[in-house]
Amino acid sequence: MSDKSAGHNWPEIYRRRRERIRDRIGDGVILWLGNSLQPRNYEGNTYPFRQNSHFLYYAGLSKPELAMLSFPDAGRDILFAESPGIDTVIWNGPGPSNEDLAQDAGIDAVQDPRRLQTHLDLARKQERPIHYLPPYSASSIYRLAALLKTGPEEVKTGVSEILMEEVSKQRSLKSEAEIEQIEKALSVTDRMHRACMAAARPGAREIELSGLIQSIALSRNMQQAFNPIVTVHGEVLHNDSKETVVGDGRLVLNDSGAESPMGYASDITRTFPANGKFTDIQKEIYQIVLRVQLEAIDMAKPGVTYRDVHTAACGIMVDGLKTLGLMRGDAAEAVEAGAHALFFPHGIGHMMGLDVHDMEDLGDIVGYGKKEPRSGQFGLKYLRLSRPLEPGFVLTVEPGIYFIPALIDRWQSERRHEAFINYDRVRDFVTFGGIRIEDNILVTSSGSKVLGPPIPKTIPEVEEACGCSIQPVWPPV
Ligand SMILES: [Mn+2]
Numbered sequence: 001m002s003d004k005s006a007g008h009n010w011p012e013i014y015r016r017r018r019e020r021i022r023d024r025i026g027d028g029v030i031l032w033l034g035n036s037l038q039p040r041n042y043e044g045n046t047y048p049f050r051q052n053s054h055f056l057y058y059a060g061l062s063k064p065e066l067a068m069l070s071f072p073d074a075g076r077d078i079l080f081a082e083s084p085g086i087d088t089v090i091w092n093g094p095g096p097s098n099e100d101l102a103q104d105a106g107i108d109a110v111q112d113p114r115r116l117q118t119h120l121d122l123a124r125k126q127e128r129p130i131h132y133l134p135p136y137s138a139s140s141i142y143r144l145a146a147l148l149k150t151g152p153e154e155v156k157t158g159v160s161e162i163l164m165e166e167v168s169k170q171r172s173l174k175s176e177a178e179i180e181q182i183e184k185a186l187s188v189t190d191r192m193h194r195a196c197m198a199a200a201r202p203g204a205r206e207i208e209l210s211g212l213i214q215s216i217a218l219s220r221n222m223q224q225a226f227n228p229i230v231t232v233h234g235e236v237l238h239n240d241s242k243e244t245v246v247g248d249g250r251l252v253l254n255d256s257g258a259e260s261p262m263g264y265a266s267d268i269t270r271t272f273p274a275n276g277k278f279t280d281i282q283k284e285i286y287q288i289v290l291r292v293q294l295e296a297i298d299m300a301k302p303g304v305t306y307r308d309v310h311t312a313a314c315g316i317m318v319d320g321l322k323t324l325g326l327m328r329g330d331a332a333e334a335v336e337a338g339a340h341a342l343f344f345p346h347g348i349g350h351m352m353g354l355d356v357h358d359m360e361d362l363g364d365i366v367g368y369g370k371k372e373p374r375s376g377q378f379g380l381k382y383l384r385l386s387r388p389l390e391p392g393f394v395l396t397v398e399p400g401i402y403f404i405p406a407l408i409d410r411w412q413s414e415r416r417h418e419a420f421i422n423y424d425r426v427r428d429f430v431t432f433g434g435i436r437i438e439d440n441i442l443v444t445s446s447g448s449k450v451l452g453p454p455i456p457k458t459i460p461e462v463e464e465a466c467g468c469s470i471q472p473v474w475p476p477v
Pocket of ligand 1: 267350396398438
């Protein structure tokens with residue numbers, strides 16, 4: 001891929017990553033499938049291509065329809081790529097040769113894609129296990145079914161658990177070169193958030209702000225790591241930015257992050273007043289969320305489980321909500337019962353790397369390991385990371401307080417957790433919206449470190465950034 005950071009021998013990094021996974025798997029063959037182009041409305045008009053993140057991690061090549069085989073016993077890998085024909089050159093220009101691709105990935109052998117079938121047929125005939133990761137797109141399921149001469153359902157049940165575990169272990173620990181990529185993305189995300197604060201004003205539309213921040217990333221050759229959430233309805237957790245007009249006195253929630261050209265994510269949330277000044281009650285709720293976030297960052301260190309960080313964060317939140325008369329009773333008991341989830345129905349954070357929810361395609365093995373089941377309790381069931389933290393993990397820390405009218409109505413009608421929730425007081429906040437504050441941290445040997453440049457976060461910092469004039473995307477000539 002383009003834009004490799006200087007000072008790192010990427011072909012050697014990919015080669016070593018594959019060597020390690022081959023050693024851990026030990027037998028059979030490992031099949032790595034790259035992604036295909038996804039059509040928008042007909043085959044030739046496609047969505048922007050995004051490579052499979054495992055393929056990026058082990059080969060770094062961002063081109064559709066690639067595949068790779070790793071042979072643990074022979075200690076080698078083969079790349080499978082179609083040779084660019086004259087039509088490709090005419091329509092898409094002269095791209096890199098297959099030999100160039102192989103060299104970039106640190107692979108010695110490159111073969112025609114039709115040879116992949118021959119290798120797999122032989123492995124099946126010899127009854128050697130074929131290890132592959134769970135496919136998440138219909139095109140990959142279909143491609144795997146054809147290659148393995150089986151059906152889509154059999155493809156899903158035949159995934160390699162040992163490969164999932166070992167990939168999860170390896171990708172969970174981020175190297176210095178990977179942290180550099182995440183920080184590169186964050187430096188653009190910082191610009192996106194500052195521009196959004198500066199440009200927002202009563203009367204603007206959510207979609208204008210969303211368009212502005214996306215243009216900032218695009219003009220630096222970066223995609224978004226996920227669909228940005230820029231909205232006055234922060235209480236709708238994954239609200240798409242719409243034509244909604246930003247009202248005076250409203251809070252704008254911006255949850256967005258650029259993706260580095262090598263595919264690394266960033267994921268930042270800031271919430272700010274549309275007119276540049278927080279009201280008193282907005283300040284009070286904001287301060288509770290900020291305190292929870294800072295204390296959660298402080299708690300994150302090796303050996304501590306993220307579930308304990310989540311639970312402690314919920315307790316601090318309940319204490320804060322009690323001072324405003326929204327909750328009552330013993331904070332620990334309220335959290336144990338799940339009463340706080342009326343205001344905070346999601347988890348404190350998740351792993352982040354090449355995916356914004358890193359390796360979510362591998363399931364709970366990443367955030368929970370093999371032994372710990374995920375809780376079924378409302379709120380806690382959305383905690384994506386629970387396991388003990390290790391140096392090298394990159395996580396998000398993202399508490400929020402939301403006033404979700406439909407949830408308040410339902411719980412109040414059921415008189416749910418009445419011992420802990422003061423519904424009469426909650427009614428005063430029903431049009432408040434929501435506040436979330438999110439940063440990306442690296443777990444270090446002794447604690448944790450917030451990644452990227454400082455993005456306005458305290459009330460004075462946010463109000464100052466809201467009062468700035470908008471910086472042009474391109475410097476004036
Ligand atoms: Mn997040």
